[in-house]
Amino acid sequence: MELRKRTHEILEGGAMADRAGKRINLFIQALILLNVVALALETVKSVHDRAPVLFRGFEVLSVAVFSVEYLLRVWSCVHDERFARPLAGRLRFAATPMALIDLLSVLPFYLPFLGMDLRFLRLLRLFRLFRIVKLARYSEALRAFGRVLSHRRAELLSSLFVMLILLVLASTLMYYAENAAQPERFTSVPAAMWWGIATITTVGYGDIYPVTSLGKVLASCIAVIGIAVIALPTSILVAGFLEETKKANAPARTCPHCGKEWKE
Secondary structure, eight states: OOHHHHHHHHHOOOOOOOOOHHHHHHHHHHHHHHHHHHHHHHHHHHHHHHHHHHHHHHHHHHHHHHHHHHHHHHHGGGGGGGOOTTTOOOOOOOTTTHHHHHHHHHHHHHHGGGGGOHHHHHHHHHGGGGGHGGGGGGGHHHHHHHHHHHHHHHHHHHHHHHHHHHHHHHOOOOOOOHTTTOOSSSOSSHHHHHHHHHTTTTTOOSOOOSSSSSHHHHHHHHHHHHHHHHHHHHHHHHHHHHHHHHHHHHEEEOOOOOOOOEEE
């Protein structure tokens, strides 16, 4: 039990980890970043063909480290009061988002041994990108971003709903304004949604654009409204980050009853 508790402290200590924990966390972070670099370099044929064995060896080493890390986290998670029950607690831990990301980051390596379809396996190899998401466990900034998304999800969903309504409305109006003049481009409302997305997000690729007077007036109004709508989620996230920063910088106090620290 002492070994299991020590393992849990090292792996889950985060910013409060001791020297050993910080070194191991730093090693895993470096390995994750190297995996991202290797994943990118593998797509450069001239680089990959020079040392295919090196890339394969690094992949095997990385999967071994990440697999051991995952198993140790599942084994030691019972020292967290949320997962204290031996079996049910470990299953509950395995279903948490970060544990699922840990599993998905190594799963594509083992699936070929099960004789699965190669086309499906090539698609699953994209799951290796989940390794970069593992950095969220070690980055306070990424954890803060996750907390902001969680706390502000209602407001963000509301702004997304407003954007969806504007997209449907803009695409429908533009279809009826431009279909007669450009039947090969504005073929339907769903086809006009590509123009709507590019306009509302202020990207404006220019591959589809209105040519009628009514279409140009509508496009001008939609573009201006789109700027305001896109600013909604940005302002929500900024407000959330300011709130998180205020909480993080709030002075800690000690409860007179239990002696634990708490923040305003």
